[in-house]
Amino acid sequence: MGLVDLVTGRRGPSGFGSSSTAEDVTNGIDASNLTILITGGASGIGAEASRVLAMRGARVVIAARNLTAASEVKNAILAEYPKARIECLKIDLSSLSSVRSFAAEFLATKLPLNILINNAGIMMIPYELSPDGIEMQFATNHLGHFLLTNLLLDKMKETAKESGIQGRIVNLSSIAHIASYSGGIQFSHLNDKAWYSDTRAYSQSKLANILHAKELAMRFKAEGVDITANAxxxxxxxxxxMRHTFYIMRVLKFFSSFLWKNVPQGAATTCYAALHPSLKDVTGQYFVDSNKSNCSAYGRDPELAHKLWTFSQELIDKHSPS
Ligand SMILES: NC(=O)c1ccc[n+]([C@@H]2O[C@H](COP(=O)([O-])OP(=O)(O)OC[C@H]3O[C@@H](n4cnc5c(N)ncnc54)[C@H](OP(=O)(O)O)[C@@H]3O)[C@@H](O)[C@H]2O)c1
Known part of the structure; x- marks a missing residue:
């Protein structure tokens, strides 16, 4: 999908385009046999995706750091769909110990897990380190989701096997991934303040989301696991x-309003990747406007994806309780 398609809303091969909403792309889909976990479902795209997934009958678990906001989203969905099945659980993705506690709490519920949507994110924040001493955008947007996914994988594999329904992992990336640091990922200077750029660090974390999905897809194929992973x-x-770039984004939007979507449109590609039946067996791909698209050369680099996996695992091992 190109710029013209984005501006005009012209539909692509999937039958959907930039103006399609999450309701449009899930129209007629019965998700009542699915349990979906979405991070950051307490605002923005995640809240709208949660609403539409619940509307289609799925049991939705919202993983949020702000449980009050998550409960408000839950209550609003219940007011609209009294039969909706929604739970809210606390997670702080910037903290590896919080991710571990969350995973333990979720696994203790004994719920199945068909679909994991790694949606939570922060953008272009001033330099900060996570509680584990890792650059904050990488820690929150990538590393927390990397650990979360690994901790929930056995549950997803078990669910796929027992239900006979292919599992799906959806990583929220961004077109911003194209503007990452030279080399893609700053393996040697990840936490180095002198090298820090708020925009490039965001782009790096969003590139990591793509590489994570690619490596998962590659591993699932090699292991014969019936789960797909896409970004x-x-x-x-x-x-x-946009809270850290509020004024810049307002000005940008003023001059480029034709490039922007509303929230129901913004949640469409997530819901398409999570639920659409045409995506059975489709894995390791990158979607824009509910259509397959091309990511950057770094995003397609299997060696970089493998290196990021090893690097992420080593970081986690270093911060594991002994
Ligand atoms: N909006 C866009 O134009 C755009 C474009 C490209 C990609 N994306 C991606 O889309 C995803 C959703 O973004 P959005 O636009 O819907 O933004 P949003 O409304 O700010 O939603 C992000 C969610 O992530 C949560 N979150 C942030 N840090 C967290 C942490 N440490 N632990 C747990 N949850 C945390 C936020 O919680 P709080 O409310 O507590 O902060 C919020 O609920 C992000 O991954 C973003 O990178 C968005």
């Missing part, structure tokens, strides 16, 4: 994500 760019949507 999506949702479009440009004015959400609380």
């Amino acid at each position: 999506v760019h949702p479009g440009f949507i004015m959400t609380p994500l």
Whole structure:
């Protein structure tokens, strides 16, 4: 999908385009046999995706760091769909110990897990280290999701096997991944303040989301695991994500309003990747406007994906309780 398609809303091969909403792309889909976990479902794209997934009958678990906001989203969905099945659990993706506690709490519920949507994110924040001493955007957007996914994989594999329904992992990336640091990922200077750029660090974390999905897809294929993993760019949507770039984004939107989506449109590609039946067996791909698209050369580099996996695992091992 190109710029013309984005601006005009012209539909692509999937039958959907930039103006399709999450309701459009899931129209007629019965998700009542699915349990879906979505991180950051308490605002923006995640809240709308949670609403539409619940509307299609799925049991939705919202993993949020702000449980009050998550409960408000849950209550709003229940007011609209009294039969919706929603739970809210606390997670702070920037903290490896919080991710571990969350996974333990989720696994203790004994719920199945068909679909994991790694949606939570922060953008272009001033330099900061996570509680584990890792650059904050990488820690939150990538590393927390990397650990979460690994901790939930056995549950997803078990669910796919027992239900006979292919599992899906959807990573929220961004077109911003194309503007990462030279080399793609700053393996040697990840936490180095002198090398830090708020925009490049965001782009790096979003590149990591793509590489993570690619490596998962490659591993699942090699192991014969019935789970797919894909990454999506949702479009440009004015959400609380922009809180650190509020004025710049307002000005940018003023001059480029034709490039922006509303929140229901912004949640479409996520819901398409999570639920659409045409994506059975489709894995390791990058979607924009609910259509397959091309990511950057770094995003397609299997060696970089493998290196990021090893690097992420080593970081986690270093911060594991002994
Ligand atoms: N909006 C866009 O134009 C755009 C474009 C490309 C990609 N994306 C991606 O889409 C995803 C969703 O973004 P959005 O626009 O919907 O933004 P949003 O409204 O700010 O939603 C992000 C969610 O992530 C949560 N979150 C942030 N840090 C967290 C942490 N440490 N632990 C747990 N949850 C945390 C936020 O919680 P709080 O409310 O507590 O902060 C919020 O609920 C992000 O991954 C973003 O990178 C968005």
